[in-house]
Amino acid sequence: MQVCRRWCSVQGRAALVVSLVCGAWPAARAAETPAAAADAFAQNARLGRGVNIIGYDPIWKDRARGRFQAEHFALIAGAGFNHVRINLHPYRDARLDAQHTLSDAYLATLDWALDQALAAKLMVILDFHEFTAMARDPRGKKERYLAIWAQIAERCRTRPPEVLFELLNEPNGELTPELWNEFLREALALVRRTNPNRTVIIGPGQWNGIGQLGKLALPADDRNIIVTVHYYSPMEFTHQGAPWTGQKDKLGVPWDGTPEQLDAIARDFDKAAAWAAKEKRPIYLGEFGAYDKAEMAARVRYIGAVARAAEKRGWSWGYWQFDSDFILYDIPGKRWIEPIRDALVPPRQ
Secondary structure: OHHHHHHHOOOOHHHHHHHHHHOOOOHHHHOOOOOOOOOHHHHHHHHOEEEEEOOOOHHHOOHHHOOOOHHHHHHHHHOOOOEEEEEEOHHHOOOOOOOOOOOHHHHHHHHHHHHHHHHOOOEEEEEEOOHHHHHHOHHHHHHHHHHHHHHHHHHOOOOOOOEEEEOOOOOOOOOOHHHHHHHHHHHHHHHHHHOOOOOEEEOOHHHHEHHHHHHOOOOOOOOOEEEEEEEOOOHHHHOOOOHHHOOOOOOOOOOOOOHHHHHHHHHHHHHHHHHHHHHOOOEEEEEEOOOOOOOHHHHHHHHHHHHHHHHHOOOEEEEOOOOOOOOOEEOOOOEEOHHHHHHHOOOOO
8 A cells, every 4th residue: 555655664763663563564464365444434424423431541550440340331332322432541551661662451451441342332443642742742752652553553453343543632732733744644654554444533733623624634545534523612611610721710601502603513514524525534523512610501502513513414423521521421420411411312202
């Protein structure tokens, strides 16, 4: 494939580290006949409705301390969701060494999550969620980024098509849209060495902003790609009370679902849909939601409006997030936040 030829031209220490991590490409494996590549549009349709999970769960440090348990995969599927987006923070692996080798414990937890999700008949997106570190020092972290993707890709080489890779959540900061276009091509080429037919998810720079699709440059010869965008507009509503956005004391912002507010969503989504039609790429709305400091009825109106707008355009989506803030499920209380659940997956009449 063309992407593999591009990878072979990569120079420098990052390429050497990836080679050391992956090992030489065995001749026997190269002779294998891979299964046919999945159709990205069909894969996107199968993704349907989903939810982000376990990104900030202590399960990655100690399985015994995990909030999220095996039973939650079945609960998610039973509620009508079709996939989970697993938010990976591999840089936080306490045993990550100087050669960027992930620990056996981290990889075992990853295997467990994949096994449980697939057993529950859920599709899985493995989302590389180290956006903060990559934004601050992309060139300094590039070697580690590629080396870890090499390990994940090799580890998941035999996983079924129901497992998808997302190259990086919300590129931003020093990882500019132009630099991200370079990084994504290298990471994609690396993944294609071991997973030539894996469906890969890639979004634009500047926080996967829905208005940034025009700056995204994907390899034209790789059609097994789903494009992701995130949507939290208007931020003064969706992130009211959120301390990391400087809105800790800004509360009581309404969202009433007025014609003007609904039109704003439609305009944003229609622009993205027009780009997708032109580029012949499917769209995955990988994150949306409203922080739980907003009034519940307003959250329900907003979340339902965004989900239906995505579905109307044939997009899949993943709600942010299962527990913690933006909460969909109360793990200690063992209960769904029913108004949010029903806004996402309306009960059958």
